[in-house]
Amino acid sequence: MKQTMVLVAAIAVFCLSGAAEAAAPDAASARAFVQKLYAHYPSPANGPFFNPTDKDAPSVFDPGLIAAFREDARLSKGEVGFVDADPLCQCQDDGGMTTKIASVTLKGANAADVTVDLLFPGGKANPLTLHLVTVNGNWRVYDLSAPDTKSYRADLMKANKNAAAGH
Numbered sequence: 001m002k003q004t005m006v007l008v009a010a011i012a013v014f015c016l017s018g019a020a021e022a023a024a025p026d027a028a029s030a031r032a033f034v035q036k037l038y039a040h041y042p043s044p045a046n047g048p049f050f051n052p053t054d055k056d057a058p059s060v061f062d063p064g065l066i067a068a069f070r071e072d073a074r075l076s077k078g079e080v081g082f083v084d085a086d087p088l089c090q091c092q093d094d095g096g097m098t099t100k101i102a103s104v105t106l107k108g109a110n111a112a113d114v115t116v117d118l119l120f121p122g123g124k125a126n127p128l129t130l131h132l133v134t135v136n137g138n139w140r141v142y143d144l145s146a147p148d149t150k151s152y153r154a155d156l157m158k159a160n161k162n163a164a165a166g167h
Contacts, residue, residue: 025134027104030112033139034130038099038116041089052088060088062133062140068156075163082159087144087152089118090128096121110134111142 037060040050052060053069061069072081085092102115112132117125131143143153 025106025110025112025137025139027106027112030106030114030132030139031101031104033132034101034104034114034116037088037130037141041099042094042097052086053083060141062135062142065142065153065156068153068160071160072156072163075160081163082156088128088130088141090126090146091118091120100125102127107131112139 037052043049050056054073057066057069069083072083075081086094089097091097098119100117100119102117103113105113107113110133113129114132115127115129117127119125127147129145130141131145132139133142134140143151145151149155
């Protein structure tokens with residue numbers, strides 16, 4: 001009986017360690033996360049509609065950025081605040097948009113940068129870098145940057161601070 005318990009415990013430890021290794025963040029899982037995000041684009045004509053800064057935010061962004069989106073909505077009191085477009089497509093209308101992942105770079109054990117080329121009909125590629133972190137073992141967007149935006153997160157926090165101060 002004692003040998004059976006030891007064997008069962010050893011198998012459980014082996015299985016759990018294998019599951020932990022399989023769930024470890026890597027470049028392939030970062031790429032898969034971003035591919036899943038952009039599978040929502042362009043939006044289907046009759047829904048369901050993906051709303052990354054509201055109802056779908058927990059599956060997209062880290063908790064700090066979600067809190068900043070909510071604060072922006074609260075401070076804007078029903079008007080348009082800082083968040084006036086979908087940050088993932090940098091647009092208000094994603095009609096015809098396609099995407100191509102240009103690069104994936106791991107930044108330590110729990111962070112990655114994924115650069116995506118946003119392609120709109122008749123236009124050139126607009127690069128957007130998603131700065132990812134892991135939250136409870138899952139990739140989430142911590143920040144975004146583009147050629148004209150060093151840090152979307154910093155800009156949003158600054159806008160919230162100014163709005164709260166009445167500026």
